[in-house]
Amino acid sequence: MNQQNPKLTPRKGPKRNLFAHVVENLGKRIVTGELNPSVPFPKEADLGREFGASRSVIREAVKALAARGMIESQTKTGIRVLEAMHWNLLDAEVLNWRYSTMPQAQFYGELFEIRLMIEPQAAAFAAKRGTIQEIALIGEAFEAMTHAGMNKVSGIDADLLFHRSILAASHNPLLLQMGNLIAVGLYIAHKISSESFVVFLPKHKAVYDAIKRRDAVAAHDSMEHLLSETREFMNQHIKTIPAHA
Amino acid sequence: MNQQNPKLTPRKGPKRNLFAHVVENLGKRIVTGELNPSVPFPKEADLGREFGASRSVIREAVKALAARGMIESQTKTGIRVLEAMHWNLLDAEVLNWRYSTMPQAQFYGELFEIRLMIEPQAAAFAAKRGTIQEIALIGEAFEAMTHAGMNKVSGIDADLLFHRSILAASHNPLLLQMGNLIAVGLYIAHKISSESFVVFLPKHKAVYDAIKRRDAVAAHDSMEHLLSETREFMNQHIKTIPAHA
DNA sequence: TATTACCTTATTATCTGATAATATAACAGT
């Protein structure tokens, strides 16, 4: 009965998906530190008033954030933000919230540090353990990259698929979790420089070839090389880009 | 009004925390594959009947699982389980569900592969970037380990704190996420062999000393050594243990 | 036959207004 008035929310306002809107709004406020463990968190009733949402929606949103380790809710005590060390930073949404509220270079730096720890070893595992079918999927992703040309979206998709296929071929389910991280990384990379993945096609091929011929050491090193070069390339371009949207 | 009857749930039954019980029950059924993308997921109404819970509780539980990437819910379509690649496997709860429903050795193997990728480099970063205060915390955690003696719980706590402090000193927030993974790993390790962390005290000290003297290479190598030795030790003991509880 | 437009329906999304449980705070008694 509250937010329905079209004059109050004339356009662009969160019409449907109230739940998602509340989650995103609170999530972003938490990652920016506007809501933090030290300040009192709004009560369910306050949130309902603020968003013009019923208590059900608010409670569901609170549970969704709690499942990501960002808040905790207790009878009588109310809701409170947890320390950042408890957050599920590899969750796709949390990654996006952080990305959209952090200095681009810093976020990108964090991302690549992890990728450099994970992906070379994952490539080595893929070379050692990947089935023929799994390795064929890596090849298909590479083919898709070559055919994407300058098409940005399909380029990102293919690039992401390439890296995800390697994680899948490594036969460690925990590694697949890193896919989200790579996805955000690629999104940023292509935003910074759309031709980046064309430039690095040969280096992707080197990784694929190494995996295909079961050369774990070469797979490791070529992946490490690809990532280092990409990071270097981005560091040179990132300063030319103003603060992102 | 349904499950309240004390005769139906005489003891041990999920009296309070209905929400947590539903989340855990569904979560475990999903990780075991009993509920998977191919089979139709129960509707909200069915779940409410099964758990003797109101729709509110069911919906909140669904949102909590959806936030972990395990299910998706859509009007008219209903709920469906997502492919495992979308799950937040590093979430503390998901880790526990998987641990309690997987062969111990396999789970432990997955875990240590990741730890070996992450922690040596994290130790190197800690040596390079850690503040004096952060490194002091690592030292305190080590002291706590030495004083824990054979006290299992405080030993695990101190051990976990030791590794977490190193992650924190690495100054990459994404690495802190790995803390959950280490926590489960330590829990299993001490279950397999309670004296393990006494045996490895000197190797922990080596890591701490290297970080304290800002020797990144030594920090990396000593952490790698500690983890490799621990894994080896566990592999020798793990077969003597029957399937866990 | 194939395609499009419309209608029906099952299911989740949201709202409203209750009662119950519980942790903090205030208070009283020693």
Next chain:
DNA sequence: ACTGTTATATTATCAGATAATAAGGTAATA
């Protein structure tokens, strides 16, 4: 100062609505 009791604010759960939406069926049309 300490300990036990009571009040109160807040979340937890319940119950029963209406609204929105996507899937499937049906009919009109080319």
